[in-house]
Amino acid sequence: MKKVFGRPKTLKPNPYHYCPGCGHSLLHRVVAEVIEEMGAEEIAIGVPPAGCAVLAYNYFDVDMGEAAHGRGAALATGLKRVLPDHLVFTYQGDGDIAAIGTAETVHAANRGEKITCIFVNNAVYGMTGGQMAPTTLLGQTTTTSPGGRVENRDGFPLNLSEMLAITRGSAYIERTSVTSPAGIRATKKAIRKAFEIQLQGLGFTLVEVLSPCPTNLKMSPLEACKWVDTEMVNFFPLGVIKDITASEEAQDAH
Amino acid sequence: MAEAAIRAGCRYYFGYPITPQNELPEYMSKRLPEVGGIFVQAESEIASINMVIGASMAGARVMTSSSSPGISLKQEGISYLGGLELPAVIVNMMRGGPGLGNIAPSQSDYFQATRGGGHGDYRTIVLAPASGQELCDLTYKAFDLADHYRNPVLILADGMMGQMMEPVRFPVLRDVERLPKKPWALTGAKGRKSHFIRSLILDPEQMEEHNWKLMRKYEQIADSEIRYESFKTDDADLVIVAFGTAARIAKAAVKRARGEGLKVGLFRPISLWPYPSKALRDLAKRVKHFFVFELNAGQMIEDVHLALGGEADVFFYGRPGGVVPNPAEISRIVSRQFFQKEIG
């Protein structure tokens, strides 16, 4: 019998502190697999966020430098400018990247920083206990949007990825999910592509990953996945949002 | 300052424009690329200090500069630098406050600078230059101190220092390749185990130990890095205590008063944290009258009181809000003190 699936070496053997069915757990493994498959263990530097994934350095077996809430893209800018040949990625939740860190992210994208942001969107603040996030859906109940998010009071869910695609410095932006084997494969492919584009020096890259948070959605893990697949995707459609390499290929074809 | 920083091996500058310190980033934007360095104008002070954190994590000598309101924004990152034990040099060319205040020279960020400034139990080394040459020399020194102690160093000057022009003698240009290595830096886990740099320590007892470790470091700094200047204090009956621009004005006032036959001296703290308390206390064994002069409403005077512990008479004169008095104004106050208190 041949082993066809196991723990990637880039993931430390520590058990996760995450809740059952958490998207972070799945996504950590996917990112670690991509780093291992690219042979990038020695050049990868990760920037974990504040939030549930604040302890990501306990899991990724690559160099990691912790950022303040929302400041990942700025910190990664500093790292990458000093170490231009390294693979620098941030790992940020929706509150981190799309609320408190919006400015840092927009400007890192606009400068075309050669970094990759991995944006975990689960439509809720996880670690602080289920408050309304910038990406909370209209009508979605959270601990700070009782009775559901209302646009007149709470504003709309923010489509950060689409916003970033407008900046001239962004090279590759895709939205995927980790709620099914197909989604996980697409996520892995997207992260690999983003990393490759970063290392080619083509510009800013970001992969937004729709992710289940069963605990704060107050659902079972399977229900949470289903909710992402049927409700979240209406506000956050899956697919490639921007890919400058594709348009170059398209131009070559003409 | 910018040239001194480059000569000290600084190759990265991240900043955001604010008056009165724009000459520094402007110089950096031109000069850094000439020496293979990188200048980035960030979208905010918050972003720039976090870029500093990133570059420092990567092991580089890195700098940022701003002025009072901008430094308030940078405090988040300065607290993280303290907690993460990362070296960096931060310049504050103070201006009048609070709030937006104005753009005139002031010293009203003394408390913020010398008490850490942001959240948590931490300290930054604070150096207060009083001349062009000292701006240059202390900036150069700041990079060594920052690296040696793995701690942020703040250069606390003001709009006057930031705008004046004086000839300076530059220190030698360091070879960046020969600076001391930083094995703790994030450079990729090549030929070694991976490591991480964090300030999050969830276990209170471990966090307490981290705090005590920081405190032990600060004690070591307090033992070794005291800097001050004494000017004509040997026979003085009254000593003016002032730093930075205020000390420069005070020095001229001392010369005037001496001309009138009044025995006045100047004690000028150069390191504001650690504060030269012992030197001041030693001085108080003989001198019974101290005159604290600051370009604020009274901040360093608290450290003077702490140092002297009621052992001497302490008088305060301050001009907050960006007002810069001339030496005559200070020497008039000195004369009045001599007369009123029947000194000498």
Next chain:
Amino acid sequence: MKGTIKIDSDQCKGCGFCVEACPNDVIEIGSQRNAMGYFYAVVKKAKGKDDKGCTGCSLCAIMCPEVAIEVYREKR
């Protein structure tokens, strides 16, 4: 093709993703708790209705958040 899986019962949090993902109905949530207090996933002892046997397709492992499943496949 024949395969087999190994589930690390200490790491499993019983989310049930593997049970849902398995096309051949090979896995179930067992009746025993692990040290963390979760009912953990096990390979079914009795053959289920749709159990065609493990093929080593890895879908369960791909969906396992805890990286608790190792998959082995028969060499061809």
